[in-house]
Amino acid sequence: xxxxxxxxxxxxxxxxxxxxxxxxxxxxxxxxxxxxxxxxxxxxxxxxxxxxxxxxxxxxxxxxxxxxxxxxxxxxxxxxxxxxxxxxxxxxxxxxxxxxxxxxxxxxxxxxxxxxxxxxxxxxxxxxxxxxxxxxxxxxxxxxxxxxxxxxxxxxxxxxxxxxxxxxxxxxxxxxxxxxxxxxxxxxxxxxxxxxxxxxxxxxxxxxxxxxxxxxxxxxxxxxxxxxxxxxxxxxxxxxxxxxxxxxxxxxxxxxxxxxxxxxxxxxxxxxxxxxxxxxxxx
Numbered sequence: 001x002x003x004x005x006x007x008x009x010x011x012x013x014x015x016x017x018x019x020x021x022x023x024x025x026x027x028x029x030x031x032x033x034x035x036x037x038x039x040x041x042x043x044x045x046x047x048x049x050x051x052x053x054x055x056x057x058x059x060x061x062x063x064x065x066x067x068x069x070x071x072x073x074x075x076x077x078x079x080x081x082x083x084x085x086x087x088x089x090x091x092x093x094x095x096x097x098x099x100x101x102x103x104x105x106x107x108x109x110x111x112x113x114x115x116x117x118x119x120x121x122x123x124x125x126x127x128x129x130x131x132x133x134x135x136x137x138x139x140x141x142x143x144x145x146x147x148x149x150x151x152x153x154x155x156x157x158x159x160x161x162x163x164x165x166x167x168x169x170x171x172x173x174x175x176x177x178x179x180x181x182x183x184x185x186x187x188x189x190x191x192x193x194x195x196x197x198x199x200x201x202x203x204x205x206x207x208x209x210x211x212x213x214x215x216x217x218x219x220x221x222x223x224x225x226x227x228x229x230x231x232x233x234x235x236x237x238x239x240x241x242x243x244x245x246x247x248x249x250x251x252x253x254x255x256x257x258x259x260x261x262x263x264x265x266x267x268x269x270x271x272x273x274x275x276x277x278x279x280x281x282x283x
Contacts (some may be wrong), residue, residue, distance in 0.1 A: 013164050037282060106124060107263065113226070114267040116140055120259045121165070128195055130173040132156075132259060137164045145224070145270035153230035153253040154218060155262055157270070169232070171255055172197045174231065176202075179221035183213045189248070192229065197256065199232065203271075210237055211273040216250055223271025 107115050115223030119139075124145035136142055138161050148155040148168050156176070160167040170179055171193060178191040180201070187208035189201040204210065214234040232252040239246040 060062060063130055096121050110200060115163075115263040116142060116167055117264055118166075118264060120262065129153065130156075130170040130193065130197060130256070131159070132170065134166050134167045134168055134264075135164070136264065137162050139163045141165055141266055142264055145267075146179070147225050147229070147265045147268055149229060149265065150262055151252055152255070153232070154225065155254055155256075155259065157224065158264065167256045168262070170256055172199060172252070178231070178280050179219045180216050181219040181227075182208070182210055182216060182234065185210050185214060188219055188221070189216075191250075199250050201234070201250055202245065203247040204237075204248060206244060207238070208246065210234060210246070210248065212236060225270075226265065226268050 018142060030158055038238065038276050090157055107113070116136055118134035118136040121135045124131035124133075132155075134148075141253055142158060144161055146158045154171060156168050156170040156173070158166045159169040171191065173193045174195050176191075176193045180191045181187070182189060182201075182204075185208055187204055187210055190203040190205050192200055192202060193236045194200065201216065212234055216234060218225045218227055218229045230253055232250045232254075234248050235251050236249045237246060238248065
């Protein structure tokens, strides 16, 4: 016989059946609307709590984040400034390389001369004279009177010198005169500087047919400069029938306002012709 104590109580059996029925209904998808309805308040509450938690977290961590951002911005600005400095230095080095390359081409074009390179380290502040200072002197083999050139053409010549520096008188100085030759007419002239820095040509023979665009080169006469060094181009001619000579304006090829590196011709010896110039006799 079955023991009556082993029978399952009705309440327990009822709960089991209800649970099994709910599982079957859930698996069949019949309880989905009901579960959504039941969970909707829970989800809304969870979303509200999460939003408030995120707001509080941002509120307490924002100052630290702002400090980090400011620090990072400062680091980036410092890095940008450093890169800009490097760019400027590279541009300067590139400019110097181009100048040195052009100077080398000039030296190759005139292989008969010997050169010493020098940097321009100063300018005479007076508006009435045109001089520059270079960082080479007698210790480097330089002497007074040596011509100074750039890759473009004639600059001037050394007028004063010390052991480590020299003063270069530019051809634009008012007291300078240079014997020149015009090409292709081969007419001779005298180049002179001015207070304004402009260059002019005088003593051009009246019968010389010259015009704008002619090249101006050193002639070598007078003994101050070697021949055939380019100076500039004629820009205009002034001629009157009653004048003994023509005159002209010219544009130099050298940019005297931006001289940085020059070459000194060291194996040219200027000739002093002043003792050979006859003096007028007194009656």
